[in-house]
Amino acid sequence: MRILLAIDGSTPSTAAVQALEARPWPVPTSVRLVSVVQYLYAPDTPLVPEAGLMGEGLESVYRQLEQNAHALLTPVAAELRARGFGVDTVVRVGDPRVEICEEARRWGADLIMVGSHGRTGLRRFLMGSVAQSVVRHAPCSVEVVRSPEAETHHAAAH
Numbered sequence: 001m002r003i004l005l006a007i008d009g010s011t012p013s014t015a016a017v018q019a020l021e022a023r024p025w026p027v028p029t030s031v032r033l034v035s036v037v038q039y040l041y042a043p044d045t046p047l048v049p050e051a052g053l054m055g056e057g058l059e060s061v062y063r064q065l066e067q068n069a070h071a072l073l074t075p076v077a078a079e080l081r082a083r084g085f086g087v088d089t090v091v092r093v094g095d096p097r098v099e100i101c102e103e104a105r106r107w108g109a110d111l112i113m114v115g116s117h118g119r120t121g122l123r124r125f126l127m128g129s130v131a132q133s134v135v136r137h138a139p140c141s142v143e144v145v146r147s148p149e150a151e152t153h154h155a156a157a158h
Contacts (some may be wrong), residue, residue, distance in 0.1 A: 001025055001026050001028075001029040001030070001110050001111070002030050002032070002092075002107065002108060002109045002110045002111070003020065003025070003029060003030070003031045003032070003072075003109065003110065003111045003112075003113060004031075004032050004034060004100070004103060004104045004107060004109040004111070004112045004113070005017065005020055005031055005032070005033050005034070005112075005114075006034050006096070006100045006112065006113070006114045006115075006130075006134075007033060007035055007072065007073070007076060007115075008036070008072075008096075008115075009035075009072045010115060011115075011147045012115025012116055012145065012146065012147045013114075013115040013144065014115070014147070015115050015125075015145050015147035016113045016145040017076055017079075017080075019112070019143070019145045020111065020113055021079075021080070021083060023109060027084075028086060028158060029085055029086070030085065030086040030088075031080055031086070031087045031088075032087075032088055032089070032090060032103070032107055032109070033068040033073045033076055033077055033080075033087065033088070033089045033090070033093050034089075034090050034091070034092065034099070034100060034103050034153045035069040035070075035072055035073055035089075035090075035092075035093060036069075036091075036092045036093070036094060036095075036096040036097055036099045036100065037062060037065040037066055037069055037092070037093045037094075038094070038095065039094060039095065041092070053127075055120075062093060064144060066091050066092075066093065069091040069127070070091055072087070073089040073091070074089070077089050090103060091097045092119070096130045097130050097133035097134060097137070098137075100112060100134050100138075101133075101134060101137045101138050101139065104137045104138055104139055104140055108142070109139075109140050110140055111141050111142070111143060112134060112138050112140060112141070112142045112143070113142075113143045113145060114130065114131050114134055114142065114143075114144055114145070115131070115144075115145050115146070115147060116129070116144045116145065116146050116147075124143065128136040131144045141158070
């Protein structure tokens with residue numbers, strides 16, 4: 001079994017890691033951890049030109065964000081290896097909604113696991129839902145894991 005686990009360091013992605021660890025999986029099961037560094041701007045249209053994030057400055061920011069993403073993946077990979085999983089890691093730069101699905105395609109994933117922030121209404125519309133987009137466009141099955149925090153927020157909203 002090949003499981004693509006998308007993580008970003010948030011509470012929902014931690015819940016996804018815990019959900020993966022809590023279940024028995026067939027042997028061998030390989031896990032690819034993916035973290036996506038999201039574009040800070042649309043190509044040719046900086047969102048914050050006054051911040052001076054152009055050229056070298058912007059590349060430096062992306063290098064740092066990629067290093068942060070690798071640092072996020074390293075302890076999770078070690079934890080999963082200690083539990084007997086074959087693990088590798090990958091960091092992509094782009095739109096997480098696209099990059100997660102593309103990585104699943106490239107790698108031949110059987111399952112994508114992703115956490116959900118549980119946003120609804122206007123917040124979901126404005127911020128978009130990575131989980132919802134992945135469910136719609138994934139080349140394989142998707143498990144969306146909601147954290148207890150998201151469940152509490154969702155219940156309070158209704």
